[in-house]
Amino acid sequence: MKLILTFTMAICCQLAISQDIFIDKITEPVDWASPLMGTDSKHSLSNGNVYPAIALPWGMNFWTPQTGKMGDGWAYMYTADKIRGFKQTHQPSPWMNDYGQFSIMPVTGKLRFTEDDRASWFSHKTETVKPHYYKVYLADHDVTTEITPTERAARFRFTFPETEQAHIVIDAFDKGSYVKIIPEENKIIGYTTKNSGGVPENFKNYFIIVLDKNFTSTNTFDGKDLKDGLELKGEHAGAVISFKTKKGEIVNAKVASSFISHEQAERNLNEIGDHDFDNLKQKGRTQWNKELSRINVEGGTADQMKTFYSCLYRSLLFPRKFFEYDANGKVIHYSPYNGEVLPGYMFTDTGFWDTFRSLFPFLNLMYPELNAQMQEGLANAYKESGWLPEWASPGLRNVMVGNNSASVVADAFLKIDDEHKYDIETLYEAVIHGANNAGPLTAVGRAGVEYYNELGYVPYDVDINENAARTLEYAYDDFAIYQLAKALKRPKKEIKLYKQRSLNYKNLYDPETKLMRGKNKNGEFMKPFNPFKWGDAFTEGNSWHYTWSVFHDIQGLIDLMGSKEEFISQLDKVFSQPPVFDESYYGFVIHEIREMQIANMGQYAHGNQPIQHMIYLYNYAGEPWKAQHWVRETMNRMYAPTPNGYCGDEDNGQTSAWYVFSSMGFYPVCPATDEYVLGAPLFKKITIKLENGNEVVINAPKNSEKNKYIQNAQFNGQDYSKNFINHSALMEGAIIDFEMGEQPNKNRGIQKSDFPFSLSNE
Secondary structure (H helix, E strand, O other): OHHHHHHHHHHHHHHHHHHOOOEOOOOOHHHHOOOOOOOOOEOOEOOOOOOOOEOOOOOOOEEEEEOOOOOOOOOOOOOOOEEOEEEEEOOOOOOOOOOOOEEEEEEEOOOOOOHHHHOEEOOHHHEEEEOOEEEEEEOOOOEEEEEEEOOOEEEEEEEEOOEEEEEEEEEOOOOOEEEEEEHHHOEEEEEEOOOOOOOOOOOOEEEEEEEOOOOOEEEEEEOOEEEOOOEEEEOOEEEEEEEEEOOOEEEEEEEEEEOOOHHHHHHHHOOOOOOOHHHHHHHHHHHHHHHHOOEEEEOEOHHHHHHHHHHHHHOOOOOEEOOEEOOOOOEEEEOOOOOOEEEOOOEEOEEHHHHOOOHHHHHHHHOHHHHHHHHHHHHHHHHHHOOOOOEEOOOEOOOOOOOOHHHHHHHHHHHOOOOOOOOHHHHHHHHHHHHOOEOOOOOOEOOOHHHHHHHOOOOOOOOOOOHHHHHHHHHHHHHHHHHHHHHOOOOHHHHHHHHHHOOHHHHHEEOOOOEEOOEOOOOOEOOOOOOOEOOOOOOOOOHHHHOOOOOOOHHHHHHHHOOHHHHHHHHHHHHHOOOOOEOOOOOOOOHHHHHHHHHOOOOOOOOOHHHOOHHHHHHHOOOHHHHHHHHHHHHHHHOOOOOOOOOOOOOOOHHHHHHHHHHHOEEOOOEOEOEEEEOOOOOOEEEEEOOOOOEEEEEOOOOOOOOOEEEEEEEOOEEOOOOEEEHHHHHOOEEEEEEEEOOOOOOOOOOHHHOOOOHHHO
16 A cells, blocks of 8 residues: 555656656747647637648638538638548638638549548547647548648548559539539539629639549549539539558549639649659648747747647748749739739738737738738738728638738738838728728728717717727727828828827726726717626727727827826726626627636636737736736636637737747737737747848746746847837847746736836827
């Protein structure tokens, strides 16, 4: 008995110690990134609402195993036990659903081609999932499937058993599709039109599949009906090619697609070149390692390393490239706005309501050349549609609120250096147009703009939903325009106008409750007011979330509340209140509400974007140690490198970029300024390799689970008391040293000169 107790105690001690073991610098970060993080989600509860995207960074095409039925936005669910096919996907989120989609599925035995009949049991135990590589064993067919992608193409490798009946099913999906089998070339071509909106009438995704094995028989199908013949156009077209295989026989397939033509799809197939499967897989691995190694983290636990690189992987997927290269190597794109094939860049599949906050600032810090191309794409979108997209997938979509393209455009121009030129004049015209007009969709331009420009707010009682959220976001967007107008040396009258409009947030501040509140057209606040009511005057949140949406003038908000002490008190209440809610606006508990409720952080709803910056606001009122505490708490409690590892929708890199920034110890509270606001670094050392060749090194050697408070800081060897750092200073290269400790230092960062930018202090 004594021996057993001793052995048990030794094991427990070893486990306890292993949890505190810090990992030194790693050389293959792709092995620490898990595409399965966040895949254990469902409609009623999001732990990420993502699928494993097998892709290259910002690739035009992604691939994913498909467990859901055709048209189901939840294409891959970790809890599923059957795979229906391997799908080319362009889905940015399950709520937006997909377009440019078709699937490939190996089958053995009796020919089964419908998605339910061909589905096979699988296990995560036989599944390998990397950003650049996917492998799984399909038990019902005794086939192992492997995928490795390029930006617009992919290679498949199928390992078959010995069988007289081996098949590959190509499903072009419903809503109008086409297939043609060309046996003499071992080739299948086709197109799919299935989409979820935001496309012109002539939209098609053209695909080509080339195998390295001769076909012994062929079929086509339309829905559930199997057909003879080599070509079929119908509501739901598909193709089946069949052959015999020996035990362990490998069949390779090369796949590519284009939004332009079959000829262009064949051109895109050249991305594979002469690379066999293993060479292409290594090439993808090298590319992911290159991008992930741009930020080297050292001195974290294994889980922290995995979470960081999984989040960094998600930060490098959207907005996706929606352009191709013609026969002369020139950049061209199919316009998702007018249906024409035009020169120049195009990117898509992102919603600015989410991603203006940290994803686009992250691109400006790490990938200015790429973001300059994205800005060119935005200028093209404006020229082709007459509007800047607020949510593009692939064209204009009627989702969310705000006019946050202004932030995306302004922040890029203010941060990207002169080396990367693009058409800012067209973009400024587009921003001004969007700020002063209601668009063809309520999510394009500014809904309620006539009220906003006349009254200084969008009224609660004029049948414009989520009016307070719109007002607050428009005011911040006007600040972004003000910053851009100054940089472009626009007329003083114009500059002054947008500065004045950026103060419109004050019109919704209710001094009685010290919260933001909807206001009627007659100037009276709406009644009754429940600050815990989600929706209604706000967007996917309540007044406790949106009161802090004054990114550009926190000092002005402090002044409205009366003092720093009152402001801090209101911030504290976000965490101290119970997670109560009123869901009556929706008529049911939306998943964002449930995610806040179960997080056990009071009213702090990190699973959705409106409040994600709020933790950092303690820096503006002289209590930065509270920001340090809550940033670390959020990283520790709300993220994990597991299938349920997010605390809400990941949303195209935004929630991931929050973690990446916060791990580095700073966050872009107010895009379109030159500042990042300090939190607390997570690792003992971080090395950021900037695109201009400079490096930022962040040292925090005493960092640990307990040592989460900044005691002292140095910037390039000089004592540094400020609660922010400048983007321009980082771009020159920097060494930042943090002394971390277990207790907060309440004498650091408390002077007004230490506080980040506020418009009221300008």
